[in-house]
Amino acid sequence: MTEADRSTSLVNLAKVNKHFGALHVLRDIDLDVTRGEVVVVIGPSGGGKSTLCRVINRLETIDSGSITFDGQSLAVEGRALAKLRSEVGMVFQQFNLFAHKTILENVTLGPVKVRKIARDQAERRGMELLERVGIASQAAKYPAQLSGGQQQRVAIARALAMDPKMILFDEPTSALDPEMVQEVLDVMISLARDGMTMLVVTHEMGFARRAANRVVFMSDGQIIEQAAPDEFFTNPGTDRARDFLSKILTH
């Protein structure tokens, strides 16, 4: 990736608003993520972090404002929308691996059905990706036969199989037993090192410090402040962020 690429915006949100009924979940969100950037989103539960992820790949619609991805408006429908979604990977808190498909089938489904890649080629690439996340030996098993940490690594491989321009992570380690958190974070850190553009909702400060370029603090549907990780964690600029940090630190 060249320096010129690095400075260009990949996803841009401008004055984005979203309501669930009377609840104002996203309030005038302005956010820009450049190519190769790793942004960590942190903040109290119910603050709108998941919704932020979900509007970026249009799992939710927005009420006002605009979102552009790679120079294209997200206000598209049908096939164009499906194509756009295929360029933004998503990793969920609950993994959401396809329960009736094997690990390898989970990783090849998108490439074969959406990208129309030949099955044998998709399988070769799928095995490479499973190798990369350390699950290749489990390729023929079903998701329920794997541990949470293994399932989440498969979910990351499934996202990577689409060659996405960006991956969204919504609390990828929150549903894991503590001893499995690091194996997933390690995969994410290596992705960040390789230049993947990532938006990561997480409270893992270790990950934020090691891999993130920027921390965005969200509360009550607003972006309260954003800063480099070290600066944010050692010297938050707002009372609300300081309050929040003191709570998660005493845990």
Next chain:
Amino acid sequence: MSALIEELPVILGAFWLTVRLTLATAVAALVLGTVLAAMRVSPLGVLRNVAGAYVNALRNTPLTLVIVFCGLGLGLVLDVSFSESLSVNYLWLSIIGLSLYTAAFVCEAIRSGINTVPIGQAEAARALGLTFTQNLRHIVLPQAFRAVIAPLGSVLIALIKNTTIAAAIGVAEASLTMKSLFERHQEAVVPIFLGFALGFLVLTLPVGLLFGWLAKRLAVAR
């Protein structure tokens, strides 16, 4: 007993017709029921409402009415015809009636199966860029079917018994044949009845066992 043995070819022929009625209807109802279930979860309100109205109408109409409508309404009044032979024509009309009726129950079974598929499955598929139909075909319906194999078995058993209603428009399946055998062998009404009842058990019991076994074997582990 001798009457039963004497009429065995007739009885077997009648049950063979019952089996054909059942198989043809099962296939048609499975296809139509699946389409209706897909409509009931579609993002388009019109499709949802049409399918909902269909299911409510057919589930709450007596099957005899549906069959008689197909036989007399479609067959005689509207002159829908599939064959020169009158009996073949009524057979097809009864398959249509049974299928239209059974599809409503198939739809409801599959819909309840769709409700057992966690929302995250469809979301992950959407996030990969699958279209609505791809999502149904590859992710949601395969899991929904596996969850409702046992209920679909019950629908099939009900269908086997419901084929007897085709007698109402003169299709010579098992029950109509039983009636004519009663007239021919008035001394042997009880054995003939028991013979036919046994015939239905031979059809329905294995279906229940098979579907119960399949349900366990194909269950999706979560």
